[in-house]
Amino acid sequence: MYSYSGPARRRILAYSTARNTDAATSQDGRAILAETPVICIIDDDESVRVATRSLVRSLGFAAYTFESPEEFLHSPRVEDTSCLISDVRMPNMSGVELQSRLLALGRAIPIIFITAFPDETIRARALNAGAVAVLTKPFYGETLIKCIDSVLKRRVTR
Secondary structure, eight states: OOOOOOOHHHHHHHHHHHHHOOOOEEETTTTEEEEOOEEEOOOOOHHHHHHHHHHHTTTTTTTOOOHHHHHHHHHHGTTOSSSEEEEEEOSSSSSSHHHHHHHHHHHHHHHHEESOOOOOOHHHHHHHTOSEEEEEESSOOOHHHHHHHHHHHHHHHH
16 A cells, blocks of 8 residues: 655655654753654555555654554543544544544544545535645655654644
8 A cells, every 4th residue: 555665665764763862951951852652554455454554663653553442532542642543434433523423522533534536525524624644545755754754744743
């Protein structure tokens, strides 16, 4: 599903290296290891969950997968998720409905939507509600990496 080479491979190596050496300094000068970002993946297609989790973990991030929005909402991961990657079309609750539910709960988690069924109305609705991107399957791994990078850069500057 994903292909990455050249710049993407270098970025993966850079993330892995940074994760192992990235440290902030406390007021008394001691090194404090940065907290590993948590990326959660929600998709009813197991192969997409597995492939996406592999890519996210190769970047050095913690990755958790969920088969449905409901499973995610009932997990402890809602509280520590740095970025959410979610399919748009799923049984029972869509990714966009999950986005609305999270916002209603006061949880403005950055979301990258993925879909095999692009729809401009849904795309506009998701982006207007704060989604980072809506990617059409199949997409390049580099594209997803850039989206995750964008989310985490915003998180650091806050």
